[in-house]
Amino acid sequence: MKIVKLVWKNMMRHKLRAALTVLGIAIAVTAFGMLRTVVTAWNVGVEASAANRLITRDAVSFIFTLPLSYKDQIARVPGVEDVTFANWFGGVYIDKNQFFARLAVPGDNYIDVYPECIVPPEQLAVFKKERNSCIIGSQIAERYNLKLGDIMPVDGDIYPGKWEFVVRGIYTPKDKVTDPSNMFFHWEYLNERMKDQSPGRANQVGWYVIKVKNPAEAASISQKVDALFENSPAETKTETERAFQQDFLASVGAILTAMNVISFVIVGIILLVLGNTMIMSARERTQEYAVLKTLGFTGWHIVGLIGGESLLIACLGGGLGLAGTFPLVAGFAAVMPKGWFPVFQVETITLILGVSSAVLVGILSSIFPIQRAISTRIVDGLRQVG
Amino acid sequence: MAADRRTMIEITNVSKSYRRDSLEIPVLHSVSLVVPEGEFLALMGPSGSGKTTLLNLIAGIDRPTSGNVIVNGVDIGMMNESTLARWRSSNVGFIFQFYNLLPVLTAYENVELPLLLTSLKKKGRREHVEAALRLVGLGDRMSHYPKQLSGGQEQRVAIARAIVTDPTIIVADEPTGDLDRVSAGEIMALLEQLNAEYKKTIVMVTHDPRAAEKAHTVMHLEKGELSA
Ligand SMILES: Nc1ncnc2c1ncn2[C@@H]1O[C@H](COP(=O)(O)OP(=O)(O)OP(=O)(O)O)[C@@H](O)[C@H]1O
Numbered sequence: 379m380k381i382v383k384l385v386w387k388n389m390m391r392h393k394l395r396a397a398l399t400v401l402g403i404a405i406a407v408t409a410f411g412m413l414r415t416v417v418t419a420w421n422v423g424v425e426a427s428a429a430n431r432l433i434t435r436d437a438v439s440f441i442f443t444l445p446l447s448y449k450d451q452i453a454r455v456p457g458v459e460d461v462t463f464a465n466w467f468g469g470v471y472i473d474k475n476q477f478f479a480r481l482a483v484p485g486d487n488y489i490d491v492y493p494e495c496i497v498p499p500e501q502l503a504v505f506k507k508e509r510n511s512c513i514i515g516s517q518i519a520e521r522y523n524l525k526l527g528d529i530m531p532v533d534g535d536i537y538p539g540k541w542e543f544v545v546r547g548i549y550t551p552k553d554k555v556t557d558p559s560n561m562f563f564h565w566e567y568l569n570e571r572m573k574d575q576s577p578g579r580a581n582q583v584g585w586y587v588i589k590v591k592n593p594a595e596a597a598s599i600s601q602k603v604d605a606l607f608e609n610s611p612a613e614t615k616t617e618t619e620r621a622f623q624q625d626f627l628a629s630v631g632a633i634l635t636a637m638n639v640i641s642f643v644i645v646g647i648i649l650l651v652l653g654n655t656m657i658m659s660a661r662e663r664t665q666e667y668a669v670l671k672t673l674g675f676t677g678w679h680i681v682g683l684i685g686g687e688s689l690l691i692a693c694l695g696g697g698l699g700l701a702g703t704f705p706l707v708a709g710f711a712a713v714m715p716k717g718w719f720p721v722f723q724v725e726t727i728t729l730i731l732g733v734s735s736a737v738l739v740g741i742l743s744s745i746f747p748i749q750r751a752i753s754t755r756i757v758d759g760l761r762q763v764g
Numbered sequence: 765m766a767a768d769r770r771t772m773i774e775i776t777n778v779s780k781s782y783r784r785d786s787l788e789i790p791v792l793h794s795v796s797l798v799v800p801e802g803e804f805l806a807l808m809g810p811s812g813s814g815k816t817t818l819l820n821l822i823a824g825i826d827r828p829t830s831g832n833v834i835v836n837g838v839d840i841g842m843m844n845e846s847t848l849a850r851w852r853s854s855n856v857g858f859i860f861q862f863y864n865l866l867p868v869l870t871a872y873e874n875v876e877l878p879l880l881l882t883s884l885k886k887k888g889r890r891e892h893v894e895a896a897l898r899l900v901g902l903g904d905r906m907s908h909y910p911k912q913l914s915g916g917q918e919q920r921v922a923i924a925r926a927i928v929t930d931p932t933i934i935v936a937d938e939p940t941g942d943l944d945r946v947s948a949g950e951i952m953a954l955l956e957q958l959n960a961e962y963k964k965t966i967v968m969v970t971h972d973p974r975a976a977e978k979a980h981t982v983m984h985l986e987k988g989e990l991s992a
Pocket residue numbers: 757758761782783784789791809810811812813814815816817818
C-alpha cells in the first residue's frame with residue numbers, strides 16, 4: 379500500500395459527497411470553458427474582421443489630408459497587398475438633415491478592398507469606365523427611390539460647387555455590420571476639378587486604406603508605414619480599422635469585461651464548493667490524523683494526504699468539465715447563426731486556463747484543512763471523539 | 765523486579781499542567797518513576813487523575829511542563845518534533861482504548877501503515893505484517909475492514925500494528941476498556957505473551973483489576989501523585 383492509495387480510499391469514503399463535488403466542479407468548469415470560448419471567439423472575431431485592413435491618417439488630425447504620393451511608398455512596404463484611399467466629400471443631397479457618407483475613392487480598387495459591399499460585376503465594370511458615375515448603398519437607393527442611370531445632384535461644401543453623379547451601381551451589404559448607406563464616386567473626378575479650381579488642394583487624400591496579407595503583421599506594418607513619413611510635413615498614424623472605430627470597441631469591451639469577470643467568479647465558486655468538502659472531510663478525520671502523527675507520520679504526510687485528495691477531486695472535476703465543454707461548444711456553434719463569430723471553438727488557452735484553475739483551486743482548498751490538521755496537537759486530536 | 769535490570773523508562777520530577785484559556789490546570793505534580801527493561805507495569809487510578817497524561821509523556825506524544833523523561837537512554841524532552849516523530853515510529857507501539865484503526869483500510873493495510881515509514885520494500889513489509897497478524901491470531905482476516913471485525917478482533921489488529929515495527933516499549937491506554945470479559949482475557953493473554961516471550965516493556969493504563977492482575981507491578985495515580 380502507498381500513501382496514494384490512502385488518498386484514493388479517503389476520497390471514496392463518502393462516494394456521494396465526492397461525486398457531487400466532482401460534478402459541481404465539472405459543471406462550473408464547463409461554464410467557465412464556455413464563457414472563455416465566447417470571449418476568445420469575440421476577440422478572434424474582432425481581430426479577423428478588422429486586422430487585415432489598416433487605416434493611415436494624418437498624425438495630427440483626421441481633418442488634414444495626405445499627399446497622393448504616399449500611395450506608392452506604402453504599396454512598397456512588405457506585407458502590403460493593396461492600397462486604396464478615400465476623401466470625405468460631405469455636401470448636401472436634397473435634404474440637409476438627411477445624412478449619409480459620400481466618399482471620393484479610386485474607381486479601380488476601392489471596392490476590391492471592401493468586398494463586404496457587393497456590387498454586381500456588370501455594374502462595377504460600367505462604373506469603372508465612367509468618370510462621373512457613383513455607386514450607392516441599397517438603403518440609399520431605397521430611401522431616395524434611385525435607380526441605375528439616375529442623376530444625383532450634390533451641393534458641395536468642403537469641395538464647393540455643384541456636382542452631379544450618375545448612379546451606375548447599387549451595392550448590397552454582405553452582413554449586418556456593413557453600412558448599407560454609403561455613396562462612392564471617382565476620386566479622379568474630384569481631383570480634376572481641384573486641379574482646375576484650387577490647385578493647392580489637388581492630389582490630396584483623406585486617408586489611406588491598406589490591405590495586409592497577414593493580419594498578424596498588422597502591428598509591424600503599421601509601424602513601418604508610419605516610419606516612412608516620420609519627420610515629413612505630414613506624419614501619419616496607422617492602426618487597424620477596428621481600433622479606428624473606437625465606439626465599436628468601447629461597447630463590446632464592456633460586455634467582454636463582464637464575461638471575463640464572471641468566468642473568474644465561477645472559479646471562486648468552485649473554490650467554495652471544494653473548500654467546503656475538504657474542510658468537512660478533514661474535520662471528521664481529526665482523530666485519524668492524530669493517530670497517524672502518533673505513529674510517526676509527519677506534517678508532510680498530512681500535506682500529501684489532504685492536498686492529494688483535494689487535487690484529485692479538483693482534477694477529476696476539471697477534466698470532466700473540460701471534456702463537457704467540447705460537445706457544448708460544438709452544439710452552440712451548430713445552432714448559432716453563421717457569421718456571428720468567424721471562429722468558435724475551444725482554444726488551447728481555454729484548456730490551459732481551465733486546467734490551471736482546477737489545480738489552483740485544488741491547492742487553495744486544502745490549505746486551511748492542512749493548516750488545521752498539522753497545528754492540532756496529537757493529545758488534543760486523540761481526545762476528539764470521532 | 766531484579767535491581768540489576770537495565771532502566772527502560774526514567775521519569776524525574778515531572779509536572780504537567782494544561783492551560784485552558786487563562787486558567788492553569790495542574791495534572792501531574794512532580795512525578796518520579798523508574799521502569800526497568802522487560803517490566804509489565806499497570807497504572808491505575810480514578811478518572812481524571814492523569815493516567816493518560818503520564819502515558820502520553822512516556823510515549824513522546826506530549827511534553828512535560830517541567831522535569832525529565834528519559835526512555836531507553838534518550839531524553840525525549842530534548843528532541844524536536846520531527847526527531848520525536850521518527851523516534852516514536854521505531855521505539856513505541858501504541859494501543860488505544862478505541863483501537864483507532866483507519867476505517868478505510870483493511871486489517872492488513874492498517875498494520876502495514878507504520879512500516880510505510882521504514883525503508884522496507886513491499887515484500888519485506890508483507891512478511892512483517894503477516895507475521896504480526898498471525899501472532900495476534902488474525903492470519904485469516906487480513907483483508908477485512910475494521911467494521912467487519914468484532915471489538916476484540918479490532919484491538920488485536922491494533923496490537924499487531926503496535927508490534928509490527930518491533931518497538932522497545934508498548935504503551936496501552938485501557939486496552940480492554942471497551943471489551944467484554946472473554947475478549948479482554950484474550951487481549952491480556954496477548955500482552956502477557958509479548959512481555960514474556962518478546963521481552964517488550966509494557967506500560968498499561970487500566971481500570972480493570974482483572975487486567976491489572978496480569979501485570980508485574982501496579983501503581984496508583986491519585987490527584988497527580990504516584991504511589992505503589
Ligand atoms: N489536552 C488537554 N487539554 C486540557 N486538559 C487536559 C488535556 N488532557 C487532559 N486534560 C485534563 O487533565 C486531567 C487528567 O486527564 P487524563 O486524561 O490524564 O486523566 P485519566 O486519568 O486518563 O482519566 P480517565 O481515566 O478518565 O481516562 C483531566 O482533568 C483532564 O481534563
